[in-house]
Amino acid sequence: MTEDDDLVSRVLARDQRAGARMITLIENDAPGAASRLAELFPHTGRAAVIGVTGPPGAGKSTLVEGMVRAWRDRGRTVGVLAVDPSSPFTGGAILGDRIRMASLTGDPGVYVRSMASRAHLGGLAEATPAAVRVLDAMGMDVIVVETVGVGQSEIAIAGTADCTVLVTMPGAGDGIQAMKAGVLEIGDVFVVNKADREGALRTRRELNAMLRMQDRTPRPVVLLTKADMGDGVEQVVRQVEEFLDTRRGSGQLQKRRLRHLEREALELIGAQARRRTLATLDQATIDELSEALWERRQDPATVAARALAALQWADNDC
Amino acid sequence: MTEDDDLVSRVLARDQRAGARMITLIENDAPGAASRLAELFPHTGRAAVIGVTGPPGAGKSTLVEGMVRAWRDRGRTVGVLAVDPSSPFTGGAILGDRIRMASLTGDPGVYVRSMASRAHLGGLAEATPAAVRVLDAMGMDVIVVETVGVGQSEIAIAGTADCTVLVTMPGAGDGIQAMKAGVLEIGDVFVVNKADREGALRTRRELNAMLRMQDRTPRPVVLLTKADMGDGVEQVVRQVEEFLDTRRGSGQLQKRRLRHLEREALELIGAQARRRTLATLDQATIDELSEALWERRQDPATVAARALAALQWADNDC
Structure with a gap:
């Protein structure tokens, strides 16, 4: 049993050290942060x-x-x-x-x-x-x-x-x-x-x-x-x-809070889509993109569109 | 022929009014801004x-x-x-x-x-x-x-x-x-x-x-x-x-410039992926997400993950 095992219940019991630890997990985007946040949510x-x-x-x-x-x-x-x-x-x-x-x-x-x-x-x-x-x-x-x-x-x-x-x-x-x-x-x-x-x-x-x-x-x-x-x-x-x-x-007030929660969810969807797409780019694509920029053959928007089109094609390839 | 027809050549001829117009098109993300920027790029x-x-x-x-x-x-x-x-x-x-x-x-x-x-x-x-x-x-x-x-x-x-x-x-x-x-x-x-x-x-x-x-x-x-x-x-x-x-x-200096151009292209890829994904969400998904938040059944990260998983499935459905 690690010190983090009962973190959720300790936060709910108003333990400040547990709260501090939980925020550190969030800052570091540590594994386990998301599931614990989900558990805390109904209590907020x-x-x-x-x-x-x-x-x-x-x-x-x-x-x-x-x-x-x-x-x-x-x-x-x-x-x-x-x-x-x-x-x-x-x-x-x-x-x-x-x-x-x-x-x-x-x-x-x-x-x-x-x-x-x-x-x-x-x-x-x-x-x-x-x-x-x-x-x-x-x-x-x-x-x-x-x-x-x-x-x-x-x-x-x-x-x-x-x-x-x-x-x-x-x-x-x-x-x-x-x-x-x-x-x-x-x-x-x-x-x-x-x-x-x-x-x-x-x-x-x-x-x-x-x-x-x-x-x-x-x-x-x-x-x-x-x-x-x-x-x-x-x-x-x-x-x-x-x-x-x-x-x-x-x-x-309630409406404002719902609007903020919705926006937060949409931002998370957008950020995740961004991260996943960038993680999908392989080194060959990045090298090619880099060369086109270096030689000023294509501008950043054009190489970006080209990379996205290639990904799109890969997605649908089944 | 509109006033924007020869915008690229006027910018290259150092016409300040044309430059101003071009930047306005960029700010408004107007149609035609991207293609003109691509034309200007080799001259930069x-x-x-x-x-x-x-x-x-x-x-x-x-x-x-x-x-x-x-x-x-x-x-x-x-x-x-x-x-x-x-x-x-x-x-x-x-x-x-x-x-x-x-x-x-x-x-x-x-x-x-x-x-x-x-x-x-x-x-x-x-x-x-x-x-x-x-x-x-x-x-x-x-x-x-x-x-x-x-x-x-x-x-x-x-x-x-x-x-x-x-x-x-x-x-x-x-x-x-x-x-x-x-x-x-x-x-x-x-x-x-x-x-x-x-x-x-x-x-x-x-x-x-x-x-x-x-x-x-x-x-x-x-x-x-x-x-x-x-x-x-x-x-x-x-x-x-x-x-x-x-x-x-x-x-x-040259290396720094290439690094900046690469980063700019990657940012554009990320931003575009974000925008496309958010545009893909239908009203039913957004309503469902909103209800789960309103009733505090699921936190923003959970509803976001759920929406993304649904999209993923839709992507591969061919």
């Missing part, structure tokens, strides 16, 4: 999942720390997933997040975990919903998913939450720019952090102006915070709770 | 492609503007692609980049273009190399690809250049953090911009320490710039040129 769907995203330097981790404390004061258990892009160099997760969350260590009602993917582009987008499900099965009332950065995959991850908090800071023309660039539409609650800095009100005005151009009812609010002083954090949590209550009452 | 491979990336607020656009002027002073023609994540809300590209490049307008030896993808996640990663090829076929000597953000897809785009410049700014603990998180290894030249700000030397020291831990010969240099004053920009361009000359002489 209870937690409120909150995404927190925004450009670097906006103070997301500090805000998250404050939000976690506010939920703890309400007696709720909280899991935090800090999602970092992969790095073969750093070997993955950056310790910083955990250090910054120091005020929360020792509290058994809080579980903080950094996520890193050594695997491949988009790996985090696949692993994160699975890791959220582990925390959910562990009985966490609230799960906060903090994503670093403003890239498309980070946006995609944050967008799968029940409620997404977008954080920016004053004076950052680029911060607002980043907000505009594909993120604005996934935000449910907006926060201008570091509100004691110059330009906070202008930043809020700009965000409100952009939100007015969208056609959402009710229109999301823009809150000012000084997360390092704790100012305004309570209000953010209240706003998130209100958002969830309204959506739960109207049935929209 | 001459330009030096420079990636510029880093966190928001580091001053990338200002640096790029200065670099373009330095190359213009050397009599080289320069194309700039500013890559923004997609936004259904903004309708795509942000005008800001063009405005900031105002000092370059009116110069026929410069062509600046913002790229946006309305299509799908990863769309930009597919469209950008194709757009680079258009500028290459237009006879641009140097092509600068500026990516906004620090996400995985932005890193992937910047990583396909002949030489990648990583830009950060002083005092930004998060800036360095972002640098560490998967980007450091794709940088060939490092720049600490806004070097008049406090902490510039410390930031350079930190970067140098991180680079020392990697095993690269020669080790990349870290340069200080004040791009808004033009300070240090000339040195960045010189460093980039030196990097390219060395790599060209040793044959490494």
Whole structure:
């Protein structure tokens, strides 16, 4: 009997070490991860999942720390997933997040975990919903998913939450720019952090102006915070709770969750199809493709189409 | 005869309006884009492609503007692609980049273009190399690809250049953090911009320490710039040129380009396999999958595997 034998039951018994082990299996795409996740699934769907995203330097981790404390004061258990892009160099997760969350260590009602993917582009987008499900099965009332950065995959991850908090800071023309660039539409609650800095009100005005151009009812609010002083954090949590209550009452929350699950399944189908097809290519095909490119006889799209056509033919050859 | 009839020959004749039109066709994945790209391909491979990336607020656009002027002073023609994540809300590209490049307008030896993808996640990663090829076929000597953000897809785009410049700014603990998180290894030249700000030397020291831990010969240099004053920009361009000359002489540049072309072809094969498979799913399968998720009978990975198995069976049914 290995230490992993009763992993599922230990996760369900809220054993944090078992949860950590389970998430590691997911990150490594280890054998046995998928079947255990399938076993956990019927025990999930209870937690409120909150995404927190925004450009670097906006103070997301500090805000998250404050939000976690506010939920703890309400007696709720909280899991935090800090999602970092992969790095073969750093070997993955950056310790910083955990250090910054120091005020929360020792509290058994809080579980903080950094996520890193050594695997491949988009790996985090696949692993994160699975890791959220582990925390959910562990009985966490609230799960906060903090994503670093403003890239498309980070946006995609944050967008799968029940409620997404977008954080920016004053004076950052680029911060607002980043907000505009594909993120604005996934935000449910907006926060201008570091509100004691110059330009906070202008930043809020700009965000409100952009939100007015969208056609959402009710229109999301823009809150000012000084997360390092704790100012305004309570209000953010209240706003998130209100958002969830309204959506739960109207049935929209359940619909949103189903849509996310469907999308996750379709993404897995697509990713698997991609992987299988690439694994099917033999060395001769790859060499031929490479030569055509090297001699500039055919462009990447043409050699790709040719390789696919050959596979298609092989598939139907029975 | 439509206006697009002689698009390929007009691009090759360095007609900027034709180039713009061609890139629009690529962004929209329009019919006729692929065949025209295939025609252009044998006329490409001459330009030096420079990636510029880093966190928001580091001053990338200002640096790029200065670099373009330095190359213009050397009599080289320069194309700039500013890559923004997609936004259904903004309708795509942000005008800001063009405005900031105002000092370059009116110069026929410069062509600046913002790229946006309305299509799908990863769309930009597919469209950008194709757009680079258009500028290459237009006879641009140097092509600068500026990516906004620090996400995985932005890193992937910047990583396909002949030489990648990583830009950060002083005092930004998060800036360095972002640098560490998967980007450091794709940088060939490092720049600490806004070097008049406090902490510039410390930031350079930190970067140098991180680079020392990697095993690269020669080790990349870290340069200080004040791009808004033009300070240090000339040195960045010189460093980039030196990097390219060395790599060209040793044959490494050619190998790197072939590797990028191969990867691009494999990505296209993977993306196409993904798309075809998802298009094959019928409504009955999707409905069934959705119900299993809704009732929490099966998790996304299980329903995905089931759908794929059904397709597999259909494939071999002849």
